[in-house]
Each structure stands twice: as C-alpha cells, then as structure tokens.
Amino acid sequence: MEMKVGLAQISPVWLDKFLTMKKIIFNLEKAHGEGCDLVIFGEGLLPGYPFWIAHTNGAEFDSSFQKDMYFHYALNAVCIEKGDLDQVCEKARELNLAIYLGIIERPLDRGGHSLYCSLVHINARGEIVSVHRKLQPTYEERLAWSPGDGHGLKVHDLAGFRVGGLNCWENWMPLPRAALYAMGENVHVAVWPGSDYNTRDITRFIARESRSYVISVSGLLSNTDIPSIIPNSALLKQNLPEVLANGGSCVAGPDGEWIIEPQLNFEGLLTAELDLGFVLRERQNFDPSGHYSRPDVTRLSINSERQGILGPKNRNFEV
Numbered sequence: 059m060e061m062k063v064g065l066a067q068i069s070p071v072w073l074d075k076f077l078t079m080k081k082i083i084f085n086l087e088k089a090h091g092e093g094c095d096l097v098i099f100g101e102g103l104l105p106g107y108p109f110w111i112a113h114t115n116g117a118e119f120d121s122s123f124q125k126d127m128y129f130h131y132a133l134n135a136v137c138i139e140k141g142d143l144d145q146v147c148e149k150a151r152e153l154n155l156a157i158y159l160g161i162i163e164r165p166l167d168r169g170g171h172s173l174y175c176s177l178v179h180i181n182a183r184g185e186i187v188s189v190h191r192k193l194q195p196t197y198e199e200r201l202a203w204s205p206g207d208g209h210g211l212k213v214h215d216l217a218g219f220r221v222g223g224l225n226c227w228e229n230w231m232p233l234p235r236a237a238l239y240a241m242g243e244n245v246h247v248a249v250w251p252g253s254d255y256n257t258r259d260i261t262r263f264i265a266r267e268s269r270s271y272v273i274s275v276s277g278l279l280s281n282t283d284i285p286s287i288i289p290n291s292a293l294l295k296q297n298l299p300e301v302l303a304n305g306g307s308c309v310a311g312p313d314g315e316w317i318i319e320p321q322l323n324f325e326g327l328l329t330a331e332l333d334l335g336f337v338l339r340e341r342q343n344f345d346p347s348g349h350y351s352r353p354d355v356t357r358l359s360i361n362s363e364r365q366g367i368l369g370p371k372n373r374n375f376e377v
Contacts, residue, residue: 059218059334061245064089064097064327065318067252067307069278070106073288075134075142078105082159083149088327090153095182095217097327100249100277100307101160101226102175105134107251108202109279109302110294116201126289128202135164135173143178143186151184156216158223158275160249162203163191167366172204177223177249179214188212192225193234209364213241218334219271223247229260235268237360240347244270244312244337252276252303254320266314269340271332278325279303312340 066085071077082099089097101107110116110127118124136142143161150157156179163176175192191206211234213222222238222245229235229248238246246264250256257274265272279302284294301323309317309330317330344350 061095061217061219061332062093063245063273063309063330063332064092064094065273065275065307065309065329066097066099066327067276067278067305067321068099068103068325069280069283069303070103072106072279072283072285073130073134074285075105075136078103079145082146085327086146086149086153086155086157090155092327092329094155094329096156096158096221098158098247098249098273098275099160100275101177101251102162103277104136104159104161105131106162106279107277107303108199109251109298111198111201113297113299114294116198123290123293124201130289131162131202132164132171132173134162136161137164137166137170138178138186138189139166143180147180147184147186149184150180150182154182156180156182158221158247158249160225163189167364167368168204169367173202174206175199175203175225176206177210177225177247179212179221179223181214181216187214190223190225193228193231196227207365208237208360208362211237211360211362213238213243216245219245219332221245221247223249226250226256229264233358235264236346236358239268239270240358242347243268244334245332246270246272248272248274250274250276250306252278252305254304254306254322257306257308257320261308261320262310262314262316265310265312268346269312269344270337271312271317272310273330274306274308274320276306277303278305278323312337
C-alpha cells in the first residue's frame, strides 16, 4: 500500500484569517494536482504564530500593547462551531483530499474568548474528524494559548495507514507519543511554526523510536511579511528579527533515515511517497506497542474527554 503526502511549507498572511485561508485553498489545489492523498500545514498557520510575545516583553502585566495584540489575534482566530473551516472542508471533499491543518482555535465550548493551538484533521469526505488542542503550550506561548486536553489524541485510517499528529514540542512528550503508537500509528505528523532547530533531531528520533514515517511540516515568516494594517506594526517591525521562521519541513522513514532532509527558506509544496511495506519490515525487530512492549509491567491510561466548565451532557456543541 502506498500514499502520497504533500508538505505545504508556506507563510501565512500573518494574523489575517481570510487571506491566509486563500493561500491554504491554493495549496490544496496544488497538492491535488500533484496527486497527493494527504496534505499537511504547519503549527498555528491559520492565522499565524504569536511571534511578538518573545520580543515585546510579553509577560508585562496589564500591558495595553499586549492586549491590543491579543484582541487582533482573537478576532482572526478560528471558531469551528461558527463554520470558519467550512471552506476548507468543502475543498477537501471536492478534491478527495485529507488534511492536517494547524489553527489557532477560539472554541465556544470553552466560552469563546481563550485561544488554543489546535491540529485539525479533515478527511477526504470533508469531515472534521479530530481537533487536537495542544496539551501544553511551550514557554511564552502560555501567554497567548491555553492548555488543551486528550480529546483529539487520535489516529485515523488513511490509504491503509494509521495517521496521528502532535503540535511542536508536544512531540518531545513521551506519553502522548506512546498513546499514538498504542493506537496503531504508523505515520506521525509533527507540525511546527518553522525552524530546522526543532525538526532536524526530533524527526529522525521519533521515526527510529516508533518505526514509523514521520512528517514534520513547518511554516515561514520574515519581518518583511508583517502586514502594515495589524496593530503596532511599526513597533513590531522594529523589534522582531529579520527571519522569524525559516521552514525546516522534512520526512524521515521508519528506519530513521531521511527521505526529505529539512528544507530551509523555501516556500512551496514538498511531496513524498510512503510505502506501508517499509513500516512492516522495520517492525520486525522493534514494535513499541507490540512484541517489544511489556504491558504487564508498564501501562498507559488516557483521558480522552473534552474538558470544560460544562459537562458533556450540558453542552450544545462538541468538536
């Protein structure tokens, strides 16, 4: 069994939900033209990563600057319940194309005001089948994003493979990885804001540990990409570095060797052909949830309930 995967290493129209959506749709059509079965976009691509926090004293309490930035960020965040991803879902159905898309989510089931870094899987029928909210935002990300839960920690059948994914430094968390392995994952999607510093080591490490394909997809952003219409744009251009995200998208095979090495400062679509037989060959000598596990000694429990103030029976919506 084989599957062709597209890695969409692109920049957002930073902090602009509607224009970034147009770029996503364009790349879906391009991936379809390349014969892809699955296309993957980077962490928080829609509408973009909060790069300003680390460079503008993001921890200053009650800062009007930080409040202005959060206000604009929230306005451009994605509310799935209100249909913000309908256009992407329709395009997935039209093109018969599965998608992993990193979004900044503003969910109604948590009140509609806090933001989450979420990885959305849309199947080839255009159905949203999982929304994984990042379990633990990393360092300064906690000043913009809230911690998620285990509800979206799932794998999905696709072209004979079982595909799962995590956001950025979640990929360094052993237990979430182990949870996906136990569900039969053999294609691991790792999404990042964009840096070969992140992808170069962990991609091959996870591939060797899991004996799976690992697909790391990153974004791009330069200082010159900062739109002049966003709040404090002049100050942002003054304080943010020239290159904020340099890409680094790559693919490692189940033997831990490169299929595509990290690609830097390149905007476009990368493609890779995956062969399930490669996975099975590598699982002969090591299978982390099969013959090389000892569930009588160590076991893992997962809480997959969507967390919120209201219990599941009291919610009028669920994503």
